Amino acid sequence: MARIVGGLATSHVPAIGVAVDQGLTQEPYWKPLFDGYVPAQQWLKETDPDVIILVYNDHATAFSLELIPTFAIGVADEFPPADEGWGPRQVPVVKGHSELAWHLSEYLILHEFDMTMVNKMYVDHGLTVPLSITCGTPDEWPCQVIPIAVNVVQYPPPTGKRCFDLGRSIRDAVESFEEDLKVVVYGTGGMSHQLHGERAGLLNPEWDKRFLDDLTADPDRLTRIPFLEYVRETGAEGIEMVMWLIMRGALPEHAKEVYRHYHIPASNTAAGLIILEPES
Amino acid sequence: MRPLHEPMSAANPMDDEFEDIPGTYLFDKDRSRQGYHVNMFCMSLMKKENRDAFRADESAYLDRFPMTPEQKQAVLDRDWLEMIKLGANIYYTSKLGATDGKSFQYLAGAMSGLTQDEYRDMMIAGGRPIEGNRSKSEQK
Numbered sequence: 538m539a540r541i542v543g544g545l546a547t548s549h550v551p552a553i554g555v556a557v558d559q560g561l562t563q564e565p566y567w568k569p570l571f572d573g574y575v576p577a578q579q580w581l582k583e584t585d586p587d588v589i590i591l592v593y594n595d596h597a598t599a600f601s602l603e604l605i606p607t608f609a610i611g612v613a614d615e616f617p618p619a620d621e622g623w624g625p626r627q628v629p630v631v632k633g634h635s636e637l638a639w640h641l642s643e644y645l646i647l648h649e650f651d652m653t654m655v656n657k658m659y660v661d662h663g664l665t666v667p668l669s670i671t672c673g674t675p676d677e678w679p680c681q682v683i684p685i686a687v688n689v690v691q692y693p694p695p696t697g698k699r700c701f702d703l704g705r706s707i708r709d710a711v712e713s714f715e716e717d718l719k720v721v722v723y724g725t726g727g728m729s730h731q732l733h734g735e736r737a738g739l740l741n742p743e744w745d746k747r748f749l750d751d752l753t754a755d756p757d758r759l760t761r762i763p764f765l766e767y768v769r770e771t772g773a774e775g776i777e778m779v780m781w782l783i784m785r786g787a788l789p790e791h792a793k794e795v796y797r798h799y800h801i802p803a804s805n806t807a808a809g810l811i812i813l814e815p816e817s
Numbered sequence: 818m819r820p821l822h823e824p825m826s827a828a829n830p831m832d833d834e835f836e837d838i839p840g841t842y843l844f845d846k847d848r849s850r851q852g853y854h855v856n857m858f859c860m861s862l863m864k865k866e867n868r869d870a871f872r873a874d875e876s877a878y879l880d881r882f883p884m885t886p887e888q889k890q891a892v893l894d895r896d897w898l899e900m901i902k903l904g905a906n907i908y909y910t911s912k913l914g915a916t917d918g919k920s921f922q923y924l925a926g927a928m929s930g931l932t933q934d935e936y937r938d939m940m941i942a943g944g945r946p947i948e949g950n951r952s953k954s955e956q957k
Binding site: 596765805 | 834835838839840841842843844845846849853856857859860862863898901906907908909911912915916920921922924925926928929930936939940941943944945946947950951952
């Protein structure tokens with residue numbers, strides 16, 4: 538039986554990818570951020586998953602206003618890094634797990650989560666930056682990756698409650714897959730940041746800290762945070778944090794925090810990372 | 818308790834609550850309809866041949882898209898805030914920024930009236946504080 542052995546959430550700021558790609562991670566601006574990623578890389582190495590289910594959002598790359606799926610799942614064998622306007626990141630091609638991805642699709646749809654299945658999908662920084670953060674710069678990514686893309690650009694994004702419930706259903710789906718696989722779920726995006734308008738640059742570390750605390754202390758509260766509060770308190774683009782709730786929902790009711798890192802700023806953003814494991 | 822997402826309409830009091838957040842332009846159905854073509858113009862810049870054509874004659878290239886004269890002018894002027902006000906979305910205008918060699922930080926500074934250095938310094942100092950920036954009424 539496949540099982541979910543851990544969850545990890547992290548910001549996916551594009552500038553973090555640029556810092557990795559240009560070898561700037563030991564520069565004074567970036568070093569404190571990247572020092573905090575070392576234990577996460579160690580954790581992933583020790584956990585050694587077969588598959589990462591990586592929840593992220595596409596930033597007008599594979600999808601645009603032409604087509605806006607709320608939840609899309611990549612079912613292909615591979616997903617090439619996208620050209621986001623300055624050439625594709627020179628990172629490994631992302632290898633999918635087609636069989637598990639199709640199993641997830643079937644299970645989720647039959648359990649009333651109407652996923653959009655995607656065979657051809659270029660993946661942008663939303664997906665590749667979390668891999669760089671947690672895997673460094675390998676020649677190949679250490680495991681297979683199933684992308685789940687969530688619309689958080691066009692209002693309305695799915696609610697936090699809906700995301701949490703999707704995570705729960707993902708857990709059930711994984712556990713009904715016969716092959717013995719270790720799976721880790723990533724939720725990405727956030728934390729507080731606003732990229733547009735006169736209020737650009739807004740950060741709210743106190744709110745972020747409470748969000749991190751309640752991923753283990755009171756996830757139920759997090760599922761009830763309305764869209765308006767995300768926008769007002771964490772900046773318009775802070776709504777990405779609903780994707781962290783998919784990761785949280787994919788873990789059992791009782792989960793423990795094994796690591797966190799929080800750093801301001803990563804370009805425009807409060808960068809957070811947290812690792813959870815099922816409480817044994 | 819109010820639903821997590823209430824449908825938005827002119828008659829919806831939630832509109833007022835969003836309007837009360839300063840310096841923030843919710844990319845909702847109205848802005849998406851208003852800005853569709855300017856956003857798809859930005860999207861076209863993902864292709865090198867389109868970037869080259871745009872650089873060669875910006876105005877002629879923009880005529881390929883049924884944008885309003887105000888939207889075209891905002892693009893030509895690189896008035897980043899005005900583009901947002903006219904329905905552009907930041908993840909799209911950032912592609913125009915990339916075409917110009919401008920970073921997200923540059924765009925964010927430009928929209929909030931700061932130079933790139935001033936904006937960067939503000940972020941290093943902890944970012945724009947939430948206190949005083951939650952609502953327009955709080956700012957008065």
